[in-house]
Amino acid sequence: MSADQQAIGQRDSPTPGQTRVVHAHQLPWQDLGPGIRCKVLYRDEASGAATVLFDFAPGAQAPAHEHMGLEQTYVIEGSLSDHDGTVHAGELAVRDAGSVHAARSETGSLHLAFFSQPVRNLAGDMAGFFKMQAGFGPTQEVQT
Numbered sequence: 001m002s003a004d005q006q007a008i009g010q011r012d013s014p015t016p017g018q019t020r021v022v023h024a025h026q027l028p029w030q031d032l033g034p035g036i037r038c039k040v041l042y043r044d045e046a047s048g049a050a051t052v053l054f055d056f057a058p059g060a061q062a063p064a065h066e067h068m069g070l071e072q073t074y075v076i077e078g079s080l081s082d083h084d085g086t087v088h089a090g091e092l093a094v095r096d097a098g099s100v101h102a103a104r105s106e107t108g109s110l111h112l113a114f115f116s117q118p119v120r121n122l123a124g125d126m127a128g129f130f131k132m133q134a135g136f137g138p139t140q141e142v143q144t
Contacts, residue, residue, distance in 0.1 A: 001104070002050065005106055006011075015053070019050060023040065023129065024041055024042045025108070027039045027041070027075065029031035029055065031095060032054075032062075033060075033063070033108070034055060034060065035058075035059060035060030035061075036054065036055070036056055036057070036060050036062060036118070037045040037054075037055045038052050038053060038054045039052070039053040040052050040061040041053060042120060044095075047070070047116070047117065048115070048116075048117040048118040049069075049114075049115060049116050050114075050118070051114050052112070052113050052115070053110070053111075053112050054109070054110070054111050054112075054113060055080070055108075055110050056080070056103075056105040056109040056110075057105075057108055057110075057124045058106065058107055058108040059104075059105070059106065060104065060105055060108075061102060061103070061104035061105075062102055062103045062104070063102060063116075063121055063122065064101070064102040064119060064121075064122045065100070065101070065102070065119045065121045065122060066098065066099070066100045066119065066120045066122065067097055067098065067099045067100075067115070067117075067119055068094050068097060068118055068119065069097045069117025069118075070094070070095070070096060070097060070114075070115075070117075071088070071093075071094070071095040071099070071113060071114070071115050071116075071117035071118040072083055072092060072093070072094050072095075072113070072114045073087070073092065073093045073095075073111050073112070073113040073114075074091075074092050074112045074113075075087050075088060075090070075092075075093075075109060075110075075111045076086075076087050076089060076107075076109045076110045076111055076112060077089050077092055077105050077109065078105055078108045078109035078110060078111075079105060079106070079109060080093070080103055080104075080105050080109045080111055081103070081104050081105065081106065082101040082102060082103050082104070083101060083102075083135075084101070086133070097116075097117070118122055
């Protein structure tokens, strides 16, 4: 039996095609709101998991929203703040399911966020970036 036919947890060797590369620099920025743009690098429609690169202009603020699952945000440049404080470049913020906040950036921010499930805007709908075209998902080819 080849490695790709073995059950997960039983595989002992790599198989071709296991790694998919998203060429993030080639994906267009998508406007999410005033001063906020993003690139949806990965989205799994079934689970709602997503990886999103955000670019906040100085003074930008996201609408208040609730995290339906775990969120992990790594700040690459600048800083990102909410009611709990400020996360600076090189730091990781972790928010559990049920966390509610409104992220803002006084300085501007480039940050990478990993979501285990979608985000619910407090207006009642799912956050806009969960509706945008993704670089790829588990059953999609990588967009180039």
